[in-house]
Amino acid sequence: MRDVEINIKGMVSAHTIIAFSIFIATLMPHFFVENYSVYGTHLAWLYSVSGSVAVVNITIFWLLGISPPTKKHTLSYKVSRLVKSCLHFVASCLFFHLVLVLYGATLLEAPLETFSLAVLLSCFTTLRCLCALGPNVQAWIRVFSRDGAMSIWDTCLQITTAGTLIGTWLGAFPIPLDWDRPWQAWPISCSLGATFGFLMGLLVAPGWIYWHRKQLTYKCK
Amino acid sequence: MDGNATGQGQELLKGLRSSQKLPRMKRLPVLAMLLWVCAVFYVGIFLFFGGFLLVRLEVNRSSSCDDLLTPRDEGGRDFCRGEPRFRRAVVLIIDALKIDFARFDARNLAPKPYENKLPVLEEVMSSQPTHSRLYPFRADPPTTTMQRIKGFTTGSLPTFIDVGNNFASSAILEDNLVHQLGRAGKRVVFMGDDTWESLFPKKFHRSLPFPSFNVKDLHTVDNGILQHLYPTMEGSDWDVLIAHFLGVDHCGHRFGPDHPAMADKLTQMDEVIRSVIGRLENDTLLVVMGDHGMTDSGDHGGESLKETDAALFLYSSAPVFPAPGAQAEPEVVPQTDLVPTLALLLGIPIPYSNIGQVLLPLFPQHTGSPGAPPPLSQAEALWINSKQVSRFLETYTQISKDIPAEMQSVLREDFSRISSEFRSSAQRGLPASPELVSSLQGYLSAVRETCRSSWARFHPLKMAAGLAVLAGACALCLAVSELGDAGSLRGPLATGAGLAVGVGVAQLVAGGYSDVSWCLGAFALSSQALFLRRAWLTARGGQSKGGLRELLPQLSAPLLVLLVRCAALMSDSYVIAEGRVATFLLCSLGLYVPLRLNWDGLLLPPADPQKPLGLQPSPSLSPAVVRRESLALLACVAVLAGSLYLSLSFHGCREEQGSCQPSAFLSPLSRLQDSRLRNLHYLLSVASLAAWTYALRRWLRHYGNLNCQAPAVAAARWLLPSVSVCLALHWAVSSTPEESFRSLAQLIGLAVETLPRAAFALLGLGVGLVWLDPLMVFLKPRQPAQPRGPPLPPRYRASTGISPQAELHHLIPQLYQRMRRSLEDDDGPEGGAEGDTRPAVEAYGLGTVYSAPLLLQWGLLGLGLLLLHPEGLALSFLLLLLEAGALLHLHASSTSLGLLQGTHTGEFAVPWTPLVLWALAATQFFHATGHLPTFTSIQWGAAFVGFPKGHTGTLLPATLVTLNTFSSHILFAVGCPLLLFWPLLCEARGGRRGRGSGEEGEDVVMEMRLRERPEQFSSTLLQLAARYLFIHGAQVLASAVAAAILRRHLMVWSVFAPKLMFEASGFVVSSAFLCLGLALVMRVDVAVSRWFKRLLPEQSR
Known part of the structure; x- marks a missing residue:
C-alpha cells in the first residue's frame, strides 16, 4: 500500500511536469515563429507540443525507471529495441492517419494536417505505451482490458489514452457547425480536444488511482 | 441438384x-403487438403533423365590378372604371426561366449553354426602352409549378402543406385572374402544361392542354403550343392568351442547365418571343415570365435564390414605361405583384385574396392629359389595390385567428390614416404626393410581410399531444423490448377504443362535429397508458423496488450514440x-x-x-x-x-x-x-x-x-x-x-x-x-445403413452441403435434444423396435x-x-x-x-x-x-x-x-x-x-x-x-x-x-x-x- 502511495506521488509530479511542458510548448514558439498563434499557425503549435511531450515523456519514464526490465544488456539488443520502437511509432502514426481518414477526413485535401494530428495522437498515446511497455503489441492489447493493468502506470496509461481518444472524438463535433470560428477548421478542434483530453487524463489519473487504490489489485509484480 | x-x-x-x-x-x-405499436406511432405522427403543418384558410369570396371596397366610401365604384389600358394580353410562361437565362452579357465571349441565349430581350430593350422591361421575378417558396400557378393567379401565398398536391392538383377555389377574366367576358385561350386544365377546369374559352408529367419529354408540350400559337394570335377569337412552355424545365430536370440541349431549347424560346413580338398589336400587352428558377442541377422546389428568381419581361407595341432612369425601378418584383397589375391594366377586378401590389412603372405618374377617361395613375392604382387588400384582411381576420391582434390593429390604424390623407388630398383636387404613394406602398408591403409570417400558424395543443403520443410509443417499445413478453393486448385496446368513441361522441354533442385526430389521440394515449402501467406493475412484481430500473436499459455506448x-x-x-x-x-x-x-x-x-x-x-x-x-x-x-x-x-x-x-x-x-x-x-x-x-x-x-x-x-x-x-x-x-x-x-x-x-x-x-x-x-431419404445394434438415438442433420469432408467437420447437427429425450421417455419400448425400419433422412439447408x-x-x-x-x-x-x-x-x-x-x-x-x-x-x-x-x-x-x-x-x-x-x-x-x-x-x-x-x-x-x-x-x-x-x-x-x-x-x-x-x-x-x-x-x-x-x-x- 505504501508502495502505491509513493508511486502516486511520483505520478503526480511527473504529470505536473508533462502538463507544464505542454504550457511551455504552447508559449515558446512566440519567440521563434512570426505571427504565431494557436489557430493561425496551428501546425507550429502542434509540432511544438508533440515534440515537448515526446521528450518529456521519454525522459520521465527513463528517469523513473518504469520501462520494462530488459533481459539483455547488449548494445545490439538495445539498438534493435530502439529501432523497433521507432518503427512502431511510425506505424502508429500511419494507423492513426488511416483511422482519421476513415472517420471522414479528406484524403487529398489536407494530408499534412491529418498526418500532423496523427503524430500528435501517437505522442499522447503510443509513445507512452512504448515507454512503459516496450515495443510489444501483445502487452499493449493486454493493458487495455479490464483486468490487464499490472501496475498503477498501466492504469494511468489506460486513463490518459482513453482521455486523448475521447477528447479527439468530441473535438470533431464542432466541425460541421456554422459558427465560422477559426478553431473549427480541420484539425484544430480535434487536436485541441486531444490535448484537453490528455490533460484531463493526466489530472484525473492520480486521483482516480488514489481513490480506488483498495480495489486495484495488481496480479503480478 | x-x-x-x-x-x-x-x-x-x-x-x-x-x-x-x-x-x-x-x-x-x-x-398484433407490433402492428399496435406501429399504429400508435402513426397516430403520434398524424397528430403532430396536424398541428405543425401550416394551413391557410381559403377565402371563398370573389371580387366583382360593383364592389364598394370601403363601406363609407361613396366615391363610386373602384374596379372596372374607365377604359382599360390594354384590351388584350399574351402571357408566355416559360417554365423554370431563371433570371440568369434571360440576361444578356455582350462581353461574355464564352457563354455557357444557358447564357446569352435570349438576345431578343436585350435587343428590344435597347431599341425600345419605353416599351419593355426585364425584372427578376421572385417566387415564394415552395417553387413547384402548381404552387406557382396558384400564386400568380390568386395573388396569395401558398402554404407548405400545398406541396403534397403537386401530383393531384385540384381546382383552385379561391378568386383568381382566370375567373375574373371569364366574368368580365374576356375570352381566355390556354395552351401548354395540362396542370392548368386541372387547376381551372372549364374556365377557358379554348384550351389545348398537353401532358406535363413526363419529364424526359422535352418537345411534346412546346411543339404542341407552337403549332397553335401563331394561328390563334392571328385570329381574333381571343382576349387573353396563356401559353405555358415546359421544355426548359424538363431540360433542366433531365440534363441540368449546363448542357447543349438547354442551349437549343433557349434558342427556340428566343425565336418564339421574336415571332410573338412581331405579331403584337398596339392594344396588347406581352408578358414573358418564368414561374421559378432552377438550381445548378436543374431541380427546384426549395427557397434558394437560384430557385426563386425567375425572369419577368414586359413588352407592349405602344410605349408604356417611363424613360429609363426617370423613375425608381423595383429591383426585384415579387411574383404576386403580377396579379393586381394585370387586373388593373386589363380593367378587371383584383382577385379577392390578392396581397400583391401593383407594379408602378406600368402606370403613369400623373394623369395629366384631360382625355375622356384617363388611365389610372400610380396613386389611384395603389389606392384601389390597398383598399382591396384591406378588405381581404378584414374578411380574413373575421374567419381566422391567424394574424396576431396587435398586428391587425397596427395595420388597421395605418390604413385609416392613409385613407384619410388620401381623401383629403383628393377632395382638394391635388395629385397624390410622393409621400402618400410611398406610404401606400409601405402599407401593402407590411400586409404582405404580416401574412407571410403569420401563415406559419401552428396548433400547439395538437403538437403537444402528438409529441406525447410519440414519447409514449417510444416508452412502449422500451417496455416491450426489456420485458420481452407482451401480455394480452385486449384490455388496453378495448379501453382505448371505448375512450376514442367517447371523445368522438362528446365532441359531436358539444360542437356538432368530431375531429378524427382527437379520437385517435385519445385511443393511443389511453391504451399506451394502460399498457405501460401494466408493464410497470409486472416489472415491480418481480422485485419490490427498482422497477423502473428494470424497464430502462442501461446507458451504454450504443444508446449514447443514439442519443448523440x-x-x-x-x-x-x-x-x-x-x-x-x-x-x-x-x-x-x-x-x-x-x-x-x-x-x-x-x-x-x-x-x-x-x-x-x-x-x-x-x-x-x-x-x-x-x-x-x-x-x-x-x-x-x-x-x-x-x-x-x-x-x-x-x-x-x-x-x-x-x-x-x-x-x-x-x-x-x-x-x-x-x-x-x-x-x-x-x-x-x-x-x-x-x-x-x-x-x-x-x-x-x-x-x-x-x-x-x-x-x-x-x-x-x-x-x-x-x-x-x-x-x-x-x-x-x-x-x-x-x-x-x-x-x-x-x-x-x-x-x-x-x-x-x-x-x-x-x-x-x-x-x-x-x-x-x-x-x-432438400429432403433426401435413404435406406438405413446402420448396423443392427444398440438403438442409437435418432438424429436429424441440417446439412449445409458443402463438401463431404467439410460437411462432416462442420455440421452433423443434433436436432431436438429435448424432444428426443421426451420421446425416449414416452415411447421407450417401441422406439427401439421401430428404429431400424425408418428410413434415414438428410435435410439439406435445414x-x-x-x-x-x-x-x-x-x-x-x-x-x-x-x-x-x-x-x-x-x-x-x-x-x-x-x-x-x-x-x-x-x-x-x-x-x-x-x-x-x-x-x-x-x-x-x-x-x-x-x-x-x-x-x-x-x-x-x-x-x-x-x-x-x-x-x-x-x-x-x-x-x-x-x-x-x-x-x-x-x-x-x-x-x-x-x-x-x-x-x-x-x-x-x-x-x-x-x-x-x-x-x-x-x-x-x-x-x-x-x-x-x-x-x-x-x-x-x-x-x-x-x-x-x-x-x-x-x-x-x-x-x-x-x-x-x-x-x-x-x-x-x-x-x-x-x-x-x-x-x-x-x-x-x-x-x-x-x-x-x-x-x-x-x-x-x-x-x-x-x-x-x-x-x-x-x-x-x-x-x-x-x-x-x-x-x-x-x-x-
Whole structure:
C-alpha cells in the first residue's frame, strides 16, 4: 500500500511536469515563429507540443525507471529495441492517419494536417505505451482490458489514452457547425480536444488511482 | 441438384410426434403487438403533423365590378372604371426561366449553354426602352409549378402543406385572374402544361392542354403550343392568351442547365418571343415570365435564390414605361405583384385574396392629359389595390385567428390614416404626393410581410399531444423490448377504443362535429397508458423496488450514440451534414465493438491456457479458435470502415452546402457526354450487379439451400440472374444517346418500356414464390445403413452441403435434444423396435431454413429498388450488401467470442449495439444512395422506370418514388430479423456452445435451435422488432421535438420541416417493411411446422 502511495506521488509530479511542458510548448514558439498563434499557425503549435511531450515523456519514464526490465544488456539488443520502437511509432502514426481518414477526413485535401494530428495522437498515446511497455503489441492489447493493468502506470496509461481518444472524438463535433470560428477548421478542434483530453487524463489519473487504490489489485509484480 | 451437395452421414428420423407437445411459437400475438405499436406511432405522427403543418384558410369570396371596397366610401365604384389600358394580353410562361437565362452579357465571349441565349430581350430593350422591361421575378417558396400557378393567379401565398398536391392538383377555389377574366367576358385561350386544365377546369374559352408529367419529354408540350400559337394570335377569337412552355424545365430536370440541349431549347424560346413580338398589336400587352428558377442541377422546389428568381419581361407595341432612369425601378418584383397589375391594366377586378401590389412603372405618374377617361395613375392604382387588400384582411381576420391582434390593429390604424390623407388630398383636387404613394406602398408591403409570417400558424395543443403520443410509443417499445413478453393486448385496446368513441361522441354533442385526430389521440394515449402501467406493475412484481430500473436499459455506448444522433437532429448544421454525421457515428460504434471486447478480455485467448476456465475446458476454446474469431471480427470492422469511407463518394449536395460537388454516380448515364467514361461507368455498374447476384447465390449454395425443386429455389436459381440481365439490358438501352441509333428508335422505346416491366414482374413472381412455399430444404431419404445394434438415438442433420469432408467437420447437427429425450421417455419400448425400419433422412439447408427465404426476398427487393435508381448507384448497392454482411458477421463474431469464453449465455436476444449499427446504416445509405432530406433532391426519374410515357394515375408514380427514396430503409428493415439468425448460422464456423447440446458437443443445429425454444424465439423476435422501432421512433421523436421547438427558426421550412417529413415517412416505410420481414419469418415457421408434420406420417409408415 505504501508502495502505491509513493508511486502516486511520483505520478503526480511527473504529470505536473508533462502538463507544464505542454504550457511551455504552447508559449515558446512566440519567440521563434512570426505571427504565431494557436489557430493561425496551428501546425507550429502542434509540432511544438508533440515534440515537448515526446521528450518529456521519454525522459520521465527513463528517469523513473518504469520501462520494462530488459533481459539483455547488449548494445545490439538495445539498438534493435530502439529501432523497433521507432518503427512502431511510425506505424502508429500511419494507423492513426488511416483511422482519421476513415472517420471522414479528406484524403487529398489536407494530408499534412491529418498526418500532423496523427503524430500528435501517437505522442499522447503510443509513445507512452512504448515507454512503459516496450515495443510489444501483445502487452499493449493486454493493458487495455479490464483486468490487464499490472501496475498503477498501466492504469494511468489506460486513463490518459482513453482521455486523448475521447477528447479527439468530441473535438470533431464542432466541425460541421456554422459558427465560422477559426478553431473549427480541420484539425484544430480535434487536436485541441486531444490535448484537453490528455490533460484531463493526466489530472484525473492520480486521483482516480488514489481513490480506488483498495480495489486495484495488481496480479503480478 | 448441385454436385457438391452429396452428403454422407445419415441419421434416423423419429419422434416428430412430440413436436405437438412443445410449446407453440406465438405468431399472431407478436404481429398484433407490433402492428399496435406501429399504429400508435402513426397516430403520434398524424397528430403532430396536424398541428405543425401550416394551413391557410381559403377565402371563398370573389371580387366583382360593383364592389364598394370601403363601406363609407361613396366615391363610386373602384374596379372596372374607365377604359382599360390594354384590351388584350399574351402571357408566355416559360417554365423554370431563371433570371440568369434571360440576361444578356455582350462581353461574355464564352457563354455557357444557358447564357446569352435570349438576345431578343436585350435587343428590344435597347431599341425600345419605353416599351419593355426585364425584372427578376421572385417566387415564394415552395417553387413547384402548381404552387406557382396558384400564386400568380390568386395573388396569395401558398402554404407548405400545398406541396403534397403537386401530383393531384385540384381546382383552385379561391378568386383568381382566370375567373375574373371569364366574368368580365374576356375570352381566355390556354395552351401548354395540362396542370392548368386541372387547376381551372372549364374556365377557358379554348384550351389545348398537353401532358406535363413526363419529364424526359422535352418537345411534346412546346411543339404542341407552337403549332397553335401563331394561328390563334392571328385570329381574333381571343382576349387573353396563356401559353405555358415546359421544355426548359424538363431540360433542366433531365440534363441540368449546363448542357447543349438547354442551349437549343433557349434558342427556340428566343425565336418564339421574336415571332410573338412581331405579331403584337398596339392594344396588347406581352408578358414573358418564368414561374421559378432552377438550381445548378436543374431541380427546384426549395427557397434558394437560384430557385426563386425567375425572369419577368414586359413588352407592349405602344410605349408604356417611363424613360429609363426617370423613375425608381423595383429591383426585384415579387411574383404576386403580377396579379393586381394585370387586373388593373386589363380593367378587371383584383382577385379577392390578392396581397400583391401593383407594379408602378406600368402606370403613369400623373394623369395629366384631360382625355375622356384617363388611365389610372400610380396613386389611384395603389389606392384601389390597398383598399382591396384591406378588405381581404378584414374578411380574413373575421374567419381566422391567424394574424396576431396587435398586428391587425397596427395595420388597421395605418390604413385609416392613409385613407384619410388620401381623401383629403383628393377632395382638394391635388395629385397624390410622393409621400402618400410611398406610404401606400409601405402599407401593402407590411400586409404582405404580416401574412407571410403569420401563415406559419401552428396548433400547439395538437403538437403537444402528438409529441406525447410519440414519447409514449417510444416508452412502449422500451417496455416491450426489456420485458420481452407482451401480455394480452385486449384490455388496453378495448379501453382505448371505448375512450376514442367517447371523445368522438362528446365532441359531436358539444360542437356538432368530431375531429378524427382527437379520437385517435385519445385511443393511443389511453391504451399506451394502460399498457405501460401494466408493464410497470409486472416489472415491480418481480422485485419490490427498482422497477423502473428494470424497464430502462442501461446507458451504454450504443444508446449514447443514439442519443448523440437524436441530439444532432436539433441543430440545422448537423441536419445539413447528416450524411457525414451518420457515417461518423457508425464508424465510432463499429470501432467501439472490438475495443469493448478487448476491455472485457474477450478478444484475445486467455493469457495462460493451463488454467482451467469455467467448469469444462472444452476443446473449442483453443487459442486458435479464439484468434480466428477475433481476426474475423477485426476483418469485419475493416470492411465496415472501408465501405463507410467509400460510401461517402455517393452523396448528393444540399443547397446549403456551398462548395459541395454532387457525386458523379448520381446523374443518369445518358447525361454523360464522354462515351468512354460512359462505358466505364456502365461496366462498373454491371459488374457490381453481377457481384450482388453472385454473392446471394453463393451464400444460398453454401448453406445447401439450392438443392431441391421448390419454387423458391427456382426463384433463386433462375429469377435472380434473369432479373439482373434485365437490369443490365435496361441500363444499356436507356443510356444510349438518342441521336446514335435513329433507326432503332422504335425498338429502343419498346425496350425501355418492357425491360423494367419484365424485371418488376419477375421480381413480383419471385417474392410471390418465396411467400408461397418458403422452404428451401432438400429432403433426401435413404435406406438405413446402420448396423443392427444398440438403438442409437435418432438424429436429424441440417446439412449445409458443402463438401463431404467439410460437411462432416462442420455440421452433423443434433436436432431436438429435448424432444428426443421426451420421446425416449414416452415411447421407450417401441422406439427401439421401430428404429431400424425408418428410413434415414438428410435435410439439406435445414440449418438456414429461416434466413434463406428472408435473404432471397432481400436480394430480390434490392434488385427491384436498384432498378429505380440511376445506374451508377449499383456500386453503392453493392457496398450496402457488403456493409450489411460486415455488420451481421460483426454481430455473429462478437456473440461467438462471448460464447467461447463463457460470458454469453446462449440466449438469442440481439443486443443494442448491432441494432443501433443496423439502424444507423439505414440512415447512412439513405444518403449514400444520393438522397437528402429535401424535396428538391427527390429522384423523380424513378417514376418513369418502365413507364417512359408517364402515368395516368398518381398512386403508381408516388409508390415508385417512395420506394426509390426509402430504399435503404426498406432493405435494412426487411433484413432486420437476419440479426437474430446470423449468430446461429455462424455457429457452424465458430463452434457455438449452447446449453442444449451438452454431451454431443460437436453438433451444430443452427437455426433449428430456435425451434427448440419457440416461446423464446417469438419473444426475441418481438424484442428485436421493438428495439428497431425504438431506434427509428426516437429519431422521429427527436426531429419532431426539434421542429416544435424551432418552429420560428429561420431554417424551419428549409431544414427541419423537410427533415421531419422524411424521418416520419422513413419510419412509416421502415415499420411496414419490418412487419413484412417478421411476417415472412412467421410464414416460414408455419411451413416448417407443416413440413415436420408431413414428414412424420411418411417416415413412420
